[in-house]
Amino acid sequence: MFTLKDLKPGQKACVGSIAVEGLMRRKLMDMGVTPGVEIEVNKTAPFGDPIEVRLRGYALSLRKKDAANILMVQ
C-alpha cells in the first residue's frame, strides 16, 4: 500500500482510490485525478511542499497532505 506522496520525482503509478474528503475530493476529480489514471511525479517545490505531478498531458500541483490520501497501485 503506497500513496502519491511516496512517489519520488520521475516515478509513476496509477491511482487506486482517493481518500481525500470534501470539496478537495471533487476538485481533484474534476482535474482528472480519477481511479486508474497514471500519474508521474515531476518535482517537489523548493521548500519541500507542494509537489508537481503530470497526468492527462498537463502539470498539476498539490500539497503533500492531499497526496498522502491518494492511494496508488502499480
Place this chain on the structure above:
Amino acid sequence: MKFKVALAGNPNSGKTTLFNCLTGSNLYVGNWPGVTVEKKEGDLKNTSEKITLVDLPGIYSLAPYSMDEIVSRNFLLEERPDLIINIIDASNIERNLYLTTQLMELDCPMVGALNMMDVVQKKGVEIDVDALEKLFGFPFVEISAQQETGIDDLIKMVGRIVKNDKKQEFPKIFPEQINEIFKEFENLLQNKFPNVLPDYPRIFRAVKLIEKDDEVLSKIDDCSILLEDIEKTRKKIEVFSGNDVDSAIADYRYRFITATINMATRKTKENTQQFQEQLDKVLMNRYAALPIFFLFMFIIYYVSITLVGQVTIGGITWFIKDVLIVNIAAGLGSIGAADWIIALINDGIITGVGAVLTFVPQLMALFFFISILEDSGYMARVAFIMDRIFRHFGLSGKSFIPMVVGLGCSVPGIMATRTLENERERKLTAVLTPFISCGAKMPIYILMASVFFTTNQTLLVFSLYLISLIVVFSSGFILSKTWFKGADSGYLLEIPPFRLPKIKNTLTQVWERIKEFLVRAGTIIFAASVVLWFLQNFTLGFQMVQSADESILATFGKVIAPIFVPLGFGNWMASVALLTGIAAKEMIISTLSVLTAGQAGGLTLAISQIFTPVSAYSFVIFILLASPCMAALATMRKELGNWRDFFFAVVYQLGLAYMISLIIYQVGSRIFI
C-alpha cells in the same frame, strides 16, 4: 435578430486572447488560471449577423466551487445563449474536454475551437477534426488565437450555426445502464416533482441533483422527499459502478474522453520539451528559486525606476516647466488674459496634471514587465514556490497572484481574489492586497527618493516593497487567527507551460493600463487640480489670498494636521495631500505640486523644507499602508460582501499605517536627528 454567443473554456486556454481576436476589442489577458474575473462583452467582427460575444471566466467544470464558476454557470443557465463557443487548449486536450462533456448537458448548440494548434503541431500530434465532430456531435475548428490562424473559419462557422435551427445531437457519454438510471430519475422528477427547476436543461438537472450539487439544491424549497429519491438513485449508480457517485461520474466522463482522443488523435513523432524542462530546472531550483524571483523583481524596479527615470524625468520636467508654462504665460499674457487665469492654468492645471504625467514612461516600463510576468506562466510557478510559506500565514500560494496583479493596480488585484475557492482566504487576500503598493503610489516614492535619498533610489523603493511584504505576512498571520478564522481550503493549481508572451498582447495590456492612468489624469486629477487651486488661492471670505497660509485649504489642512504631528508630517500641505489621495493616489503628488507652485525652487525645494529624510520615509510608509483609493475601496467592499468586514479592513489598514509610521518617525528621528 441579435444573437448571443458565450465563450467558455478552461483557465489558461487562451480564451481572452481569442475574445480579442473575435471582437477586435482590447481586453485584459494573462497566462494564469483565472484572469477573467467578470464576464465581458463585445460584438463579433467580420460577420453579417449581429452577434454579441460574452467572455466568461475560465472554469474547469460546472461545479460551483469558486465565484468564477458560479458566475459562468449562472450565465449559461439563466441567460441561455444561442450558442457556446467552447475553447479547448488542444495541447492539453484531455483535461480541457472534461468541461466540454459538461457543457454538452446544457442543451445548447456548440462549436469547439481547438486552440494552440501551433503548439500541438510542434509537439508532433495530429488531430482528426472530422472524427472529433462525429464523436462529439458538434463541429470543431483548428485555430491559434496567438498566431491568429483559423479565426475567420471560426467566425464563419459561428455565423452559420447560430442561424441554423436544426438541433445538434450530442452523444451519450455515460454507459447505457447509467443512462437508464438517469432516465428513470428524470421520469420520476417529471411525475413526482414537476415544480423542481422546470426550466433547467433535463440532463443537467438530473446529473446535478444526483451529484447533490449545493447550488442546485439551494434553489429548491423543500427537498426532503426528493433527497430520499436521490439517495436511492445514488445507491443504484454505486452498485453498478463499484465506486462512489462523485468518482463514478467523473470517471465515466474521462473514460469517454480517453476513448475519443485515442480515435481522433495521432502522434507523428516523439517529442520531449527539453527547453521547458531546462528552464523549469533553473527557475524552480531548490536553492535558487527564491533569489531568482527577488532578482527579477529587483531588475524590474531598477530598470523602470532608475534607468527609465534617468532618461525621461528630466526631459519631461523641462518640457512642462520651461517650455509649456513659459509659453502659455507669454501667449495668454499677450492676448491680455487676466493674471488669475494664467495662474489657474499654469499653477493649477498644468502643474497638477503634469506632476502625474511625468511618471508615465516609468509606469509603462513597470506595466510592461508585470504583463510579461503574467503571460509567461511564471506567476503560477511562483504561487507553487510560495505556497509553503503562505500556508503559515493563513493563505495559500494562490493568494500570491492577486498580490502580484496588485503591483499594477489594487482594483484588478482585489478582483482576482475571486479565483480563490475558500471564502475566508478570499476575504483575507482582498484585505491584504492593498498593502502591496500599486503603480499609482510609485511616483510619490520616486519623488521623495529623488529629494532625500539620491544615491540609493532603487534601494529605498525596494525597501518599501519589502516592508509591504512583511506587513502582508504578519497581517495574514494575525488576521487568520483572529478576524478571519477558519479552516484552510487546500491548494490545487495547474502549472501551465512556459509561453513566450506575444508582443502585441503585452503592448495591448500596457496600453490598457496606461490609458486608465491617463484618463484619470484628464478627469479626476484635472478637476481636482482646478478645485485645489481655488481652495488654495481664496480665503474663507472668497478673497484672493495674500499668502498661502490664509487659504481655505490651509485652514482646513491645519485642522487635521495635528493628527499627523506624531508621524512627522504635521504640515498642512502634507495632510491635504493625504486627503486628496483618497480620490486617487496620483493626487498626492499633484496636490503637493499645486500647493507649492509659484514658490521659488519649485516642488523639490518645497518638499525638502516640509519634510526631513525621516519624516519623508514615514510619509511614504503611511501612503504605502493606509487604505487605498476610492476605486479600490469600492472593489474591496464588493468582494468582502458586507459592511462589517469592510469597516474592520479600513480601520485595520489605517491603524496599522499610523502605528508603523509612528514607530518609524519616533525611532528614526532619535537616531538620525
